[in-house]
Amino acid sequence: MTAKTFQDFGIEVRHSSGEEDTTCPQCSESRRNKRARCLSVNIDKGVWTCHHCGWSGGLGIGEQSRPVIVKTWRKPQYQPERVSPSEEAVRWFATRGITREVMERNRIGVCSAYFPQLEDRANAVTFPYLRGEEVINVKYRTKDKHFRMEAGAERVLYGLNDIGETLIWVEGEMDKLSVEVAGFTSCVSVPDGAPTPNTKNYDSKFDFMGAPELEGVKLHIIAVDNDEPGVRLEEELLRRLGRDACKVVRWPAGCKDANDVLRRHGAATLRECIEAAAWVPVEGEHSVSEYAENMDRLYRFGMPRGLRTGWYSVDEFYTVMPGEWTLITGIPGHGKSEWLDALMVQLAQDHGWVFAIFSPENQPTEYHLSKLAEKYTNKPFGDGPTERMTPQEKDQALAFLDEHFVFLLPELPTVDALIERLKSIVKRRGVRGVVLDPWNEIDHSRLSGLSETEYISQSLSKLRAFSRACGVHLWIVAHPTKLQKESDGSYPVPTPYDVAGSAHWRNKADNCIAVWRNTKEHNDQVEIHIQKVRKKAVGRPGLVTLKYQRITGNYLEHSGPFAKAARA
Template structure:
């Protein structure tokens, strides 16, 4: 029997593992309600596999991924047959939906989508035809799951695009049977966006049931088959619905901005719209470049930055290099710069209009590609006044135009399940208010900047210079938080440390906790 290695060695003898299952593998599957007949129909095999997490070889149950019309696997994933919760996978293999070859060979009248190979087996065990079940290759994850070579094979949804081009686009109906948790609901929303609501249906599992395999173990194959057949609901599009027809929204994917001192005062979330304002030169771009860097570093997902006043090269690159290494760019050697650039390359996308005159439609089109193709979860537009206006001044006031734009952006953020942030300059402030921190309604053009967003921030420096010396103190005002999960209005004090070129929270310096 072939021995497979998870790591640099690959498959020891250069061939796929045996398509026969051992008694141990069959016993493991049987404990999850899966018969040997179902394993055989899905061409599940066995082998001795090296598991990096366990630092040992173990007998394993192996799920093969085949290209359409091919008898040779293009990819495999293995689970230890003793039940340990880890996996191994083929290094450098072509990642796709699991069981895609069988589905593409069927009539494509209905395609069920689950979140794991055992869930695929559960539906087949329940009597769903083997050519009607797909599994996403890595399930829904809060972070991307690393492959055996720490590659990016599980980032984004490129495998969905490949499958649609290979013929999956001809399917008449999709039924999503994914996990009943926050990541599963986010995946369901993404799949509905990509595959289209018109053909998309979904199953909500009963309370206490997480997925198809759970249901199979709890209720048996006949009950699972009937449940999936009878409880699939069409994805709502437009109109009036009963409460039972509405899918549960994704649980907010909450991110800390990277300052532990802020505790629950400020949080950021996927699927929301925020605006940042402040007087020119007060540090809006620099502070939020650091905050988003800290979020991306912690959660490891891509971000799209549409920066029209601060260039990606050399300015934002310099900032990110320094934030990543803790060293000023001028003190870094070529190797350090190259390593930092590789990190940036894997996580940052840049929207650059060829004529320097982007409009909102152009921006949202690029943002959609960044989200669907590359897995971006944050879109930042900096600044708003560099976005070309398509307002007809004879028919629409500036306030109406900005309200319309913000409504479209808000819908985009929710529909694409991404955080969209806009940096916008305030109108000129004269008289008594000159030099004070602006309000959201002071943003140039419309009071809609206050009422149409989920969160509003102001970056303000009380003094720029003191006796010729540069002042480095700054304040972030959290002016608005529509949802309690996002924190609450407060004032947070910072200091920009010149030596490290980064902001540090100072609310605890004197024993205080901010306001």
């Protein structure tokens, strides 16, 4: 019997080995974006799975399918062709510099709508959010700036139908209309504005990043508001879209957004501002003048600081800074992965972070999820002498983990392959933290003639560049070489120089941490040795003792004086 090939199942692959993403013969043809590469294929194993329709299978086992939970959205009962702008609305828009022609093209209307914040109906301007001729959502705005969108409807970009190869991003519908008055139709507005400075978890605000219409964009021009929320939105867009594909617009003094420029200076000046958009520095040589704008922002809003870990004792010495990477080392069994899991759960709870995890040693994934759930609920997952989490608490924990964690499960991927997959996840899920645990489970095949030291140097440079470009914090767990026991039979605290392969582990890391416990004393104390911190805004070297809670894997503040500074 002749062995089957991928072509027998309609699957097109370009390579003879490895992993690749391609179109799905089951669903791609019927989708709006027929070129979406939603089918992941492992050529070596001869298996595939579609992340859209759930079709999966293998060359040896044939086709399979699994149910995929698809989120459904309510469609607004709104017909833009029956809603037109009143003369009063036309006059009001004219005071903001918006012409009747632009209003009619974007189907701006007026109606009476209910506003929960007013607990009453009010006359409002309507901004229909269209995909083709279909109304996906509607935003209602009163004269005194009360807003409402359709409950249960999908939050998409305002201006989806106008997306071209060069796309301008703004922060509100009025700004999108203003940009059109200036002569640019390829412009979108984010549906909910910028996240407020105190927003912890704003990942759901960026669900629009999955729009297939964005896949054809070659250049993004970021033209959001010149205020603190706008700065945060700009950084998040740059992080997800890729700084090398973005230009940034700066508004004249005294102007906060595109509509401000239009009203105060006119359409010609607004057009000049957009045409003067500058590339975002990525790498290479730069003049001081290029940093003047960012320096002004730092002066106004302060230097960035690392995020608190959830342990006050640890925060004195180590905080978590986006764009950096931390080496975690320790003797097997001393709790380095367990401590890192606890850190991730606390960052997700306190700051809303989303994590991507490559952790082959914590397989199967259900086992890893049970450990994370224990840290979230502070109760054991399994039955035993201690009260376990209830079914409701288990479901709550899984819902929390589904919102904040995504797992990478390729077998022996290369560093380059991991980086490419992670870039895609950062864009789609807004990942802020990445864990590679452990380093030795990555495929480290290297070119002939390249030494291990040279390979590690190049790999860590690539990972550092990825962290900085995407604004994520990366933790790499790496085992030390075999250490010599002390005279009492215990192992010494490992340092970055003990990690197998190269001194580059110490030299290239932004932060280095060793997790260690005295196995001779059989107690619950675990020492967190912060051995290197590059930036003083992040922390400083020091030693912290935490109490390990065995039934849940959590780490508690140690009673008494819980931290002491490292010796000079």
